[in-house]
Amino acid sequence: MRITLIGSGNVATHLGAAFTNAGHSIMQVYSPTLQNAVLLAYHVKAAATDNLSDISADTDMFVIAIKDDAIAETAAKLAPHNKLIVHTSGATGLDVLLSRSPKAGVFYPLQTFSKTREVKFTDVPVCIEGADENIHAVLTELAQSVSNKVYRVNSEQRKILHLAAVFACNFPNYLYNVASQLLAEHGMGFDVIRPLINETAQKVQENIPASVQTGPAVRNDEKTMQGHLHLLAHQPQLQQIYQLLSQGIIKMDKIG
Template structure:
């Protein structure tokens, strides 16, 4: 049974706590956070502490903390030669202090504290300095997920940039669509089947093949009509930028 110490009190830590607590082959022996109030609910299932010097001996220490806090916190750990991993998409494994064996346990998903997730469908990207530690992380990852990938620090940074495009930027476009609908008394739910269908479609074909719309057709009349309707200059500029990008991707002549 893998003994785990979980460090952090944010969204990722809360989701890891739930999934680790529900697996018999994982022994979540302790959770740490500077502010005990944020992990108070954990104490029904495990030991909690805000004293770094009280950390118990474990097979893996998982740092589910802010990116900028990872190097400093790993420096303060009061032990050496233990397996310490972080959960960041953008921080190098080598940013962890070298007094411990270093690794990464990165779940590629957007987490909200009160939104349940199915960890079995979440890709877990793992990295370690040696094969033995990589195998330990592989066992842990495969216990909670069916999608486990060995990804280097450089690959993970590239993956993180890609994730910003397909998740954060796309969600901002959802916000813009929602805002436009709201200002014209149109229920946003009318667009939800379209969102779901496009998301489902790219599981079977590439995003390039799935592209539709006036920009792909280079339908200048419709494009200009849309631009006239948009009164928000930021939205108009985004529309122009994405339209130009789609036209270029699909080899259409510029407007």
């Protein structure tokens, strides 16, 4: 397919590479910051622009990969055309594009991307939604050309998926940071705990989390939990987090 990328951030960068590797052509890359557009355009052998009115309709699809609250506005600024427009946002409904064009869809790669870190895109789950069955079919084919994990997810489900991703990615990373700080405060490096973090994530690749829960809360080991709360005496916010998550574990369904 001929694809125009609106955006040059983490998602646009990884999508651009994945599309190019799969044999698709990137036509243009837009970013309000020209140097970002130029850099990504260089990698995907496309033209760069920082002006939305320079975006050509000579393409098969527009992929809007920019921050959520700018999607509707940016889509509205594209010159009239009858091409497919998709966004890549987890938290945004299909409706923000439908007001612009009936040929709308969503192409949401469920992964945490950094520009500097390679991701094996064939393993990235791609969640697609199309305004109609035709669009769904086009997006399925496109998604399958870059990933082995293609899911059909409607707008309501995608919002839940985005929320679940916050619990499964953003919050655990914050807790890794808490661990890192606690270690640093007592003269220890983060290295000592990295293998544990890795193994914890590896365990749930083959098991469901409830079946591999460990720690004092799941054993209802009051003495250890009291000891931990005591160690956090000067960090009331961490105490609160400790108590709330421990209560959640104590109440969780252990059936697995």
